[in-house]
Structures are given as structure tokens and as C-alpha cells.
Amino acid sequence: MLRLRNRGRGVTPLESALPELMPDLLGFFVRRLGHPEDAADALSETLIVLWRKQRGLPEGEDLRRYAFGVARKVLLAAQRGRLRQRDLADALHDALVDVAVDSAPDHDLQKALAALPARDRELVLLVAWEGFGVAEAGAVLGLRPDAARARYSRARSRLRSKL
Amino acid sequence: MTIDETQLDDRLRASRRADPVVAPVILAELAVATQTAARTTRRHRIGAIAIAGTLLIAGGTATAPAIADGVNHFLAVLDIPIGSGTEIIEDSPWVDPAASDFPEFVESIYPDYLVLAPGWSREQVVEAVVGAAANSDGLSQAIGYQYQMEVVASCGWAAEWLAADAEDDQSRLSAASLALAETVDWPALAAVDGGGVTDVQRALAEGASAGDHWAVTSWMQGMACSGFGIGVAA
Numbered sequence: 013m014l015r016l017r018n019r020g021r022g023v024t025p026l027e028s029a030l031p032e033l034m035p036d037l038l039g040f041f042v043r044r045l046g047h048p049e050d051a052a053d054a055l056s057e058t059l060i061v062l063w064r065k066q067r068g069l070p071e072g073e074d075l076r077r078y079a080f081g082v083a084r085k086v087l088l089a090a091q092r093g094r095l096r097q098r099d100l101a102d103a104l105h106d107a108l109v110d111v112a113v114d115s116a117p118d119h120d121l122q123k124a125l126a127a128l129p130a131r132d133r134e135l136v137l138l139v140a141w142e143g144f145g146v147a148e149a150g151a152v153l154g155l156r157p158d159a160a161r162a163r164y165s166r167a168r169s170r171l172r173s174k175l
Numbered sequence: 176m177t178i179d180e181t182q183l184d185d186r187l188r189a190s191r192r193a194d195p196v197v198a199p200v201i202l203a204e205l206a207v208a209t210q211t212a213a214r215t216t217r218r219h220r221i222g223a224i225a226i227a228g229t230l231l232i233a234g235g236t237a238t239a240p241a242i243a244d245g246v247n248h249f250l251a252v253l254d255i256p257i258g259s260g261t262e263i264i265e266d267s268p269w270v271d272p273a274a275s276d277f278p279e280f281v282e283s284i285y286p287d288y289l290v291l292a293p294g295w296s297r298e299q300v301v302e303a304v305v306g307a308a309a310n311s312d313g314l315s316q317a318i319g320y321q322y323q324m325e326v327v328a329s330c331g332w333a334a335e336w337l338a339a340d341a342e343d344d345q346s347r348l349s350a351a352s353l354a355l356a357e358t359v360d361w362p363a364l365a366a367v368d369g370g371g372v373t374d375v376q377r378a379l380a381e382g383a384s385a386g387d388h389w390a391v392t393s394w395m396q397g398m399a400c401s402g403f404g405i406g407v408a409a
Contacts, residue, residue: 027206030202030206031199031202034202034205034206035194035195035197035202036194038194038195038197038202039192039193039194039195042192042194042195043191043192048195052205055205056205056208056209059205059206059209059210059213060209060212060213061213063209063210063212063213064213100205100208100209100212101205101208103201103204103205104197104201104202104205107195107197107198107201108195108197117190118186118189118190121186121187121190122190136187137187140184140187140188140191141187141191168180168183171183172177172178172179172180172183173177175177175178175182175183175186
């Protein structure tokens with residue numbers, strides 16, 4: 013594994029976070045949007061918001077949580093067909109052309125997840141797919157920790173009862 | 176019947192689509208493009224005074240747009256790992272062939288050690304590489320363009336060898352064969368030798384030395400000399 017060297021220019025917290033954050037956010041969108049091209053545009057839009065706000069951004073894990081909060085709002089816009097097309101992500105579009113679709117989807121699980129209220133579903137998926145703790149996932153969605161835990165537990169019970 | 180917590184976790188985990196694997200340079204390009212887009216929008220919002228400030232901040236980029244400075248920043252300063260098995264060369268900056276100063280940039284990295292075939296000039300080599308880059312998409316590393324200039328020079332010598340062979344001019348054949356033997360040691364060819372480029376070059380030199388017309392023509396075809404405007408019949 014080759015690593016390129018630090019050449020001395022200052023690095024902001026957002027820049028430091030991007031090498032890990034960008035693949036995480038891209039995966040988040042790919043898992044939730046039907047078309048990989050939409051995922052590329054959604055990532056692009058999320059990054060623009062983060063760049064604009066970079067002076068006031070938190071650091072470390074708080075930054076990751078904040079970024080996913082932005083991504084969640086971008087996702088909602090994308091799901092409503094309101095994602096702005098900026099042609100910034102052409103190369104990423106091309107790179108995502110061959111992203112494999114799920115060859116053996118768990119239809120029953122998909123159905124059970126679809127039956128949950130949107131915020132509860134996202135709470136479960138942020139924990140299961142994106143590696144957040146329950147309270148952190150709740151913060152991404154604007155929920156207090158106790159409310160997040162209660163919703164999470166209730167959502168899981170509903171899922172188990174349907175599967 | 177319901178499933179238990181562990182079974183639910185297992186099914187959730189199994190349903191997770193893996194993160195797509197994307198080359199770091201593509202993500203770095205997107206990071207730079209979105210940063211620029213964010214700046215541009217803000218600039219429009221806060222007016223002309225801010226424009227001056229933004230341009231000052233971006234001054235390093237403005238001096239050399241062919242060097243994709245932002246992309247290099249993300250790849251190098253942020254210590255982004257590059258997977259093994261790629262042909263990415265450490266310490267060679269990424270260059271945007273669409274930049275307005277790209278021809279000047281290629282001229283600035285011209286390898287002075289190149290020995291050119293009769294009828295060839297430094298300007299023609301640069302022009303051939305710049306012309307070929309106009310038909311390509313995306314960024315390449317600077318060393319890639321030095322490599323291309325070495326290939327153009329080699330193509331020139333191969334064409335000279337074929338012309339001499341056609342005229343049965345032994346003196347020119349000998350000079351061309353010697354020149355082609357020298358190309359094996361050209362550094363950019365060696366640096367990007369992820370897949371045996373120098374072996375190919377060595378085979379050309381040996382073929383030329385042995386009077387093997389087919390070895391020279393097939394090398395020219397394999398290295399796509401025609402893409403630089405140098406045909407087999409030249």
C-alpha cells in the first residue's frame with residue numbers, strides 16, 4: 013500500500029474527515045437510492061452544504077453525525093425528485109455504473125422496513141448499516157436520546173413480529 | 176412466529192449493500208469540484224468585495240491551472256492511501272489537460288534528455304502530446320505526459336528506421352537502431368513500467384538491431400504511434 017506524503021499545506025477538520033466520510037456518505041446514498049447516479053449527485057450536494065458550513069462544523073464523531081444529518085435532508089430531497097443537477101459528479105457517475113445490484117434481496121425484510129414510519133426505519137438502518145449507536149442515530153434524525161431508544165426498541169419489535 | 180434479536184440483526188446485516196469502491200482520485204476531484212461550487216455560490220451572495228478575497232485565497236491555483244492543485248492537495252496532504260497494483264506514481268502531480276495553460280505545462284516538463292529522430296523538433300513532440308490529450312478525458316499524472324513524450328520520440332525513431340529500411344540506407348538504419356536501444360533507459364518509461372513497458376521497449380530495440388521489420392511495425396501499432404500522428408508508413 014502506497015501512501016502519499018503530507019506536503020505541508022494546512023488541513024481543515026472537514027478536509028481531514030473527507031477521506032473516510034466521502035465513502036461512508038456514498039454508501040449511505042447507494043443503499044437508499046435506486047440509481048447510483050442519484051447517489052453521486054446526492055453526495056455532491058451534501059459536500060457543497062458541508063463546504064459552505066465548514067467554519068462552524070464540529071469535529072471528529074460529531075462531524076460525522078452532522079454530515080449524516082445533512083445527508084439525510086439531501087436524501088429526502090432526492091427521494092422527492094428535488095435533487096439539483098450540477099454536473100459535478102460525472103466521473104463518479106461513470107465509476108458507479110458497475111455497482112452491483114442486490115442479487116438476492118430479502119423481500120420480507122424490505123416489506124417490513126417499508127411498513128415502519130420513515131424516521132423509525134432510518135433509525136434502524138443508521139444503526140444496522142452505518143454503524144451509529146442508537147443515541148447518535150437519533151441525533152442524526154433530530155431525536156433526543158431517550159426518544160431514540162424508545163423508538164428504536166419499538167421499531168425492532170415491529171420488525172421481528174412481521175418476519 | 177417472530178424472529179429473535181440476533182436473527183433480526185443477521186438479516187439487517189445481510190441486506191446491507193457494500194460501499195462502492197471508487198478510486199481516490201475520483202473522490203478527490205469531487206471534493207474539489209464541490210468546494211469550488213460552494214465558494215462560487217457564496218461569492219455570488221456576498222458580492223464583489225468577497226470576489227477579490229476569494230481570488231486571493233485561490234491564487235495558488237490561478238498561477239498554474241494545468242496542475243490540478245486541489246486534487247493533489249486531497250491526495251497528498253490528506254494522506255489518502257492508493258491501492259497497490261495501480262500505476263499511480265508517488266510525487267507526480269495530477270494534471271488537467273483541459274486547463275488553458277496545459278500546452279505550456281507540457282512544454283515545461285519536456286524531458287531534455289530526449290534525442291529526436293531527424294526532422295523532429297521539441298515543439299513537434301509537445302504538440303503531438305497536447306493534441307493527443309485533447310481527445311482524452313480526466314486527469315493524468317505529469318509523469319504520464321513525460322512518458323508520452325518519450326513514446327513520441329521513440330515513434331519518431333521507429334518511423335525513421337522503417338523509412339531507412341525501405342530505402343535500404345544502412346547508415347540511417349544503424350543510427351535509428353542505436354537510438355531505439357537508448358530508449359530502453361528513458362526514465363518515464365521505466366517509472367510507469369507496471370506491466371513490462373521496458374520489456375516491450377527492449378524487444379523493439381532488439382528487433383530493430385536484428386533488422387526485423389515486423390518487430391518495428393508491430394511495436395508502432397502496439398504503442399499507438401498513429402495517435403500522435405506518426406503512421407507506420409511514415
